[in-house]
Amino acid sequence: MTTISVLNREMFSEAEAARLLRVSQSTLNYWLEGGERRGKTYRPVIRVEPRGERAPVTWAEFVEAGLLRAYRRHVPMAELRAFIERLRNEYGIPYPLADRRPFVADKRLVHEAQEAVKLGAEFCLVAEVRNQFVLTPPSDDFFHRVTWEGNDAVAWRPHDVPESPVRIDPDLRFGKPTVRGISTETIWEHLSGGESEDEIAEAFGLSLADVGWALSYELPLRSA
Secondary structure, three states, rough: OOOOOHHOEEEEEEHHEEEEEHOOOHHHHHHHEEEOOEEEEEEEOOOOOOOOOOOOOOHHHHHHHHHHHHHHHOHHHHHHHHHHHHHHHHHHHHHHHHOHHHHHHHHHHHHHHHHHHHHHHHHOEEEEOOEEEEEEEHHHHHHHHHHOOOOOEEEEEOOOOOOOOEEEOOOOOOHHOOOOEEHHHHHHHHOOOOOOOOHHHHHEEEEEEEEEEHHHHHHHHHHO
């Protein structure tokens, strides 16, 4: 059974988390640790307090960074931090964006928190449409990337393609991306070693489609 301890599990170095998220390490560090920009000091968005640049990234921190990456540009540190702090206080948990409730059950509460801190529309999780609260496109994309167990985020799809079976699961292969429990890195290594996709599929009990998805995920990482 998944518990809060899974969310607090230290999973990755900062460099490895940035690679898996496909964001720059400096950007991830800024989200995690805060920093100084143009003479102004900003507190972290994701962490309650800075933990130091060498601090491992927990599973919950990784998941929340997965939401921020959806915006793919500079995020407003002060407003986002105030928004997340309101949700922390409401739920009594340190990582409210690694929790299912803001995205499903409590959209009105999220909308009220956005309004209270004057969060820009392009960074909102929820929008009001015809008197109903709906997830914004980045929020909806994030929600469907996550595998939820109860209210906890227990896996995340790193591949941008929705149909991809590639998952990052803290309980599988030390959090490395996998397909059906097989590391995508291992599949790539077998291909690089001269095995055909048919041979790899047979060796690991995968379908050819599974092997193809694993390779399509790994190829951009190898060419970067």
